[in-house]
Amino acid sequence: MRTRYLLLILFCSGCLGLTALHTPSRPKPRSPRPNILFILVDDLGFGDLSCYGAKDVQTPHIDSLIRGGMRFTSFYANSPVCSPSRAALLSGRYPERMGVPGVIRDDTTNSWGYLAPGRLLPDYLAEQGYHTALVGKWHLGLEPENHPNRRGFREFYGFLGDMMDNYVEKKRNGQNFMRHNKEVINPPGHATDVFTNAAISYLNGQVRQRQRANDPPFFLYLSYTAPHDPLQPLAADLDRVTRTRPGIDPTRAKLVALIEHLDANVGRVLAALRANGQDRNTLVVFTSDNGGWGPGKANVGGYRGVKGTMYEGGLRIAAGVRWPAGIRPRTESDRPLLLMDWMPTLLQLAGTPVPAGIQGQSFAGLITGKDTLGDRQRPLYFVRREGHDTYKGLQIHAVRQGDFKLLQPTPFAPYELYNLRNDPYERNNLADTDRGMREQLTRQLMEHIRRGGAVPWQRPAGMGR
Numbered sequence: 001m002r003t004r005y006l007l008l009i010l011f012c013s014g015c016l017g018l019t020a021l022h023t024p025s026r027p028k029p030r031s032p033r034p035n036i037l038f039i040l041v042d043d044l045g046f047g048d049l050s051c052y053g054a055k056d057v058q059t060p061h062i063d064s065l066i067r068g069g070m071r072f073t074s075f076y077a078n079s080p081v082c083s084p085s086r087a088a089l090l091s092g093r094y095p096e097r098m099g100v101p102g103v104i105r106d107d108t109t110n111s112w113g114y115l116a117p118g119r120l121l122p123d124y125l126a127e128q129g130y131h132t133a134l135v136g137k138w139h140l141g142l143e144p145e146n147h148p149n150r151r152g153f154r155e156f157y158g159f160l161g162d163m164m165d166n167y168v169e170k171k172r173n174g175q176n177f178m179r180h181n182k183e184v185i186n187p188p189g190h191a192t193d194v195f196t197n198a199a200i201s202y203l204n205g206q207v208r209q210r211q212r213a214n215d216p217p218f219f220l221y222l223s224y225t226a227p228h229d230p231l232q233p234l235a236a237d238l239d240r241v242t243r244t245r246p247g248i249d250p251t252r253a254k255l256v257a258l259i260e261h262l263d264a265n266v267g268r269v270l271a272a273l274r275a276n277g278q279d280r281n282t283l284v285v286f287t288s289d290n291g292g293w294g295p296g297k298a299n300v301g302g303y304r305g306v307k308g309t310m311y312e313g314g315l316r317i318a319a320g321v322r323w324p325a326g327i328r329p330r331t332e333s334d335r336p337l338l339l340m341d342w343m344p345t346l347l348q349l350a351g352t353p354v355p356a357g358i359q360g361q362s363f364a365g366l367i368t369g370k371d372t373l374g375d376r377q378r379p380l381y382f383v384r385r386e387g388h389d390t391y392k393g394l395q396i397h398a399v400r401q402g403d404f405k406l407l408q409p410t411p412f413a414p415y416e417l418y419n420l421r422n423d424p425y426e427r428n429n430l431a432d433t434d435r436g437m438r439e440q441l442t443r444q445l446m447e448h449i450r451r452g453g454a455v456p457w458q459r460p461a462g463m464g465r
Helices: 060-067 082-091 121-127 191-209 235-244 250-275 339-349 364-368 435-452
Strands: 006-011 035-041 070-076 131-137 155-159 178-180 218-223 282-288 316-322 331-333 380-385 395-401 404-407 416-419
Touching: 035 250, 035 282, 035 339, 060 250, 060 282, 060 316, 082 121, 082 339, 121 131, 121 218, 121 339, 131 191, 155 191, 191 218, 191 250, 235 250, 282 339, 339 364, 380 435, 395 435, 404 435, 416 435
Parallel strands: 006 035, 006 282, 035 218, 070 331, 131 155, 131 218
Antiparallel strands: 070 316, 155 178, 282 316, 380 395, 395 404, 404 416
């Protein structure tokens, strides 16, 4: 039987009574292609894994993945909040070029994005024979035209909305956004367990189909809601944390328990891969959609700021990749990368042409050891549009180029400038002392904002609800 590589990407997400997710056969590709399992976690702080320095969190399963391959120290979300980062991840474009500069919500008076038409990562992979599935959180629109089944995923089992008000009830503002494709569902259990069960069901179904010669490769996007608030761990996990870490802050204890429960579920997914004989040919990547949540006592690795801010604590994310067939273990890279860079990277690893117009840059050569340099001087842009009194519907921005970073804390504050090489914790504002660099980055940012303005971030009139 011809060996295929399995690509597993971890970012920070069972199907009780769920029939195995449908994975129909497709013609065999002309050449071996990797399967792709992309796991995204939600609001994980840069320092909230033991392999990233946390002393009060035990994450052995995620740690083992990262030790087995390449660990990234300068990986960035495209935005310090959820929807824009997810839009960038799936499109390979800056989020404002996809109409998603801010968080998409079910409350239309406080929703700041509309996912623009156009093909996404699962569309391109499907064209190459991949079966595509999403398990977990979507958060890119409730409109019929932006349902996951309409945006490239043949199978969807998860949550359409932004956040859950309760991990067990799995509702938002009293509404049930849980779906299996278009069907409303209400599976019992903690959301992290539910999504893990669904992912394992999908993988096991794929393994059964791998017995056939015409088995297609698959792309499974596993998007956990954890450890996003509410901080609602299982009672047994919270009891263990408080017993074994005496004196821990009560709020911090809840977050730690939620993260350790997430790690255990990641371990369940990896155990299923091992049981299925897929471990050797698995590329595993781990990352989050943005930085850690401040009120939850997230550990952002000592960096300034938290989720929602343009400081490093809101943008810098943990990320690692393991692939025994192609990546040396215990390697590390400090190359600045963005979530949107995953799309062209995955397409290249899958042997799929990267489409024109993609702003992300592939780093497939970096992780396979064929290219260790890359473009370190390209500008990296960040955006967030928001309501509430702090933002009043306006945007904040940041740009990093080389060692320098220009950012705006609020829409009404002056820009700040930092040299991240000399001042990684952003304590010394150079805006008044290095005016040349400030003006250079300001001009670049203005042009980026101008181009992003060509894409509407609200649903076009006349499309209905």
